[in-house]
Amino acid sequence: AQKITQTQPGMFVQEKEAVTLDCTYDTSDPSYGLFWYKQPSSGEMIFLIYQGSYDQQNATEGRYSLNFQKARKSANLVISASQLGDSAMYFCAYRHPAAGNKLTFGGGTRVLVKP
Amino acid sequence: DAGVIQSPRHEVTEMGQEVTLRCKPISGHDYLFWYRQTMMRGLELLIYFNNNVPIDDSGMPEDRFSAKMPNASFSTLKIQPSEPRDSAVYFCASSPPRTDGNEKLFFGSGTQLSVL
Numbered sequence: 001a002q003k004i005t006q007t008q009p010g011m012f013v014q015e016k017e018a019v020t021l022d023c024t025y026d027t028s029d030p031s032y033g034l035f036w037y038k039q040p041s042s043g044e045m046i047f048l049i050y051q052g053s054y055d056q057q058n059a060t061e062g063r064y065s066l067n068f069q070k071a072r073k074s075a076n077l078v079i080s081a082s083q084l085g086d087s088a089m090y091f092c093a094y095r096h097p098a099a100g101n102k103l104t105f106g107g108g109t110r111v112l113v114k115p
Numbered sequence: 116d117a118g119v120i121q122s123p124r125h126e127v128t129e130m131g132q133e134v135t136l137r138c139k140p141i142s143g144h145d146y147l148f149w150y151r152q153t154m155m156r157g158l159e160l161l162i163y164f165n166n167n168v169p170i171d172d173s174g175m176p177e178d179r180f181s182a183k184m185p186n187a188s189f190s191t192l193k194i195q196p197s198e199p200r201d202s203a204v205y206f207c208a209s210s211p212p213r214t215d216g217n218e219k220l221f222f223g224s225g226t227q228l229s230v231l
Contacts, residue, residue, distance in 0.1 A: 031216075033216050035219060035220075043204065043224065044224055044225070047220070047221075050217045050219060052215075095216070097216065099171070100146060100163065100165055100170055100171075100213065101146045101163075101213055101220065102160055102163050102171065103220055104160070105157060105158040106157075107157045
């Protein structure tokens with residue numbers, strides 16, 4: 001089974017600064033997808049960004065961008081200009097191409113934005 | 116669209132009781148997933164359905180857990196009998212038909228289950 005690793009259990013970031021959340025995965029599949037979700041303290045899971053393994057460019061969605069390094073098997077999330085509302089848990093997830101739409105999630109990283 | 120609807124939001128029960136969690140996916144979505152979230156094990160996939168058919172139930176912890184999807188707009192996750200270690204947040208999620216691989220999962224608000 002694919003293994004998704006988020007090595008940072010928690011981190012602080014100053015408001016308005018950028019923060020990078022690490023995500024590595026272990027796979028031998030040439031084709032796959034990577035997702036990031038945000039879980040604020042209220043508990044809901046919010047989709048942030050998607051990167052396909054064959055995408056030529058790093059994905060971006062507003063203040064979120066992915067630093068995708070396929071050879072290193074990493075898909076780090078970059079949040080620019082952090083806001084207090086960015087304080088939450090962040091999960092990286094892997095989609096295997098032959099497993100329908102199911103996602104395997106990493107352990108998550110808790111981010112706390114300081115004013 | 117109302118999104119994925121789960122009920123109840125909170126459930127407190129005693130060990131040995133039967134618990135039924137309910138989920139209504141987004142209309143038009145043909146994938147439905149049940150995940151469990153705990154501090155110790157994170158987010159685990161329990162089972163998922165495609166077109167109402169269970170595809171992968173390898174994450175169901177034991178025979179006490181069962182899931183059904185009688186039609187495209189309703190699914191249940193049942194625990195019988197419940198045990199304290201089943202205490203967790205249970206999420207239902209749905210996603211649209213697979214096309215180019217970027218179909219995201221839409222999650223419900225979750226059911227916080229406490230088994231005393």
